[in-house]
Amino acid sequence: MHTYMNIKKLASISGDFWDVTDRAGLFGLVVAGLGEGWHRRADDGHEFVNMSSYSYLGLDTDLRLVRAAADEVLSEGSLNTSTSRMRIRFAALDDAERALSEHFDVEALTTASCAVAAWATLPLLASGLFTEDVAPVMVFDKNAHFCLNALKAAAADEAQIVTIAHNDVEALEQLCKEHPKVAYVADGVYSTGGQAPVKELLRLQEKYGLFLYFDEAHGISTLGRQGRGLVLEELGGRITDRTIIIASLNKGFGASGGAIFLGPQGSDERKNLALRNGPLMWSQRVNTAGLGAIKASVALHATEEFAGLQKRLQDNIDLFDGLVQTEQSRDGLPIRFVEIGKEDATVQLAQRLLERGFYASPIFFPIIGRGRAGLRLMLRANMTRTEIETFAGLLKELRDELGSAGTGAWAQAGNAVGAGAERR
CATH class of the missing domain: 3.40.640.10 (Type I PLP-dependent aspartate aminotransferase-like (Major domain))
Incomplete structure (x- = not known):
């Protein structure tokens, strides 16, 4: 028994983290699609860029x-x-x-x-x-x-x-x-x-x-x-x-x-x-x-246009790698993982990014090893240079703030929304 799977144990270990993420408003977002990876939240009209979309070439809205x-x-x-x-x-x-x-x-x-x-x-x-x-x-x-x-x-x-x-x-x-x-x-x-x-x-x-x-x-x-x-x-x-x-x-x-x-x-x-x-x-x-x-x-x-989409994706990957260092930098792939470490800090960082106009998926055990929580990001061909540069700047700013303030201070912080992405 439990040689290959232990669902009950998995659920008990990860349940608290999922609950925290849910309370942070990062689960089950109901949105309207605005195209090009942008969404508008149904409850309050808040607009944001989806940094966790698997549509690497933007074809889902073609x-x-x-x-x-x-x-x-x-x-x-x-x-x-x-x-x-x-x-x-x-x-x-x-x-x-x-x-x-x-x-x-x-x-x-x-x-x-x-x-x-x-x-x-x-x-x-x-x-x-x-x-x-x-x-x-x-x-x-x-x-x-x-x-x-x-x-x-x-x-x-x-x-x-x-x-x-x-x-x-x-x-x-x-x-x-x-x-x-x-x-x-x-x-x-x-x-x-x-x-x-x-x-x-x-x-x-x-x-x-x-x-x-x-x-x-x-x-x-x-x-x-x-x-x-x-x-x-x-x-x-x-x-x-x-x-x-x-x-x-x-x-x-x-x-x-x-x-x-x-x-x-x-x-x-x-x-x-x-x-x-x-x-x-x-x-x-x-x-x-x-x-x-x-x-x-x-x-x-089968078209030449498709090769152009792949080239735009690679250009965006290179741009991001020049701004944010990760273990995956320069591998030519569209997936990046920004390791934070603590689960609560990761959730708080994702929450602040969403407030500032960017959704980034917080992942933790069992998706990633314990103590290695972080943000999983996907680069897309239909991201603009401004979107990538703005996100990278916010990520650095908020990580620095997290490091200096500590998670306790973050948990008590208000919900003021600062300047973030500006939709085209």
């Missing part, structure tokens, strides 16, 4: 995607078939998956979310159905996303589970030497910053036949030629039959749902396994609007 979503719904006259995709589906689903497959040079399956993509494939991988009917030793990176770690119990019913330190290639290679079949489960780009050592992992795949399983929720669209992502870029754009990639289609991609990317060899067999032996057989699929947006986003990914 009118071409929005119109395509609406047009698809109106064309079908329904949001979905309300039936398993294995029995009845709209042509839009096949069209969207064909477009994804051709663009990324994979066999693509759409899912309701990236988490459903993991649920549909990880237990199958653990069973040996993707590794010549021999269950592999399932090796999880310690920092793998929660949606992957949450499936350890299900995978453990099929295979041996091992968790290794973050990006510990040496430990992984030792396991490859000791076992004939090994599968490594990791993120391509990690949600708290940093990336997998893909080149080194490909070396192990070539040498030992290591099966690689990546969550590319944060890599797809933001990186690589025409948005191929970190892993496909390192693979030279061609996924192997010993690699599975799952991805989000509502972060950098700007649409909705998730996807499974399978290699070309045996793709029909693997596709059928995923469809017939897991949640894809009975769970909800991407709705009709999302499918329309997916097709529109694929079309945009």
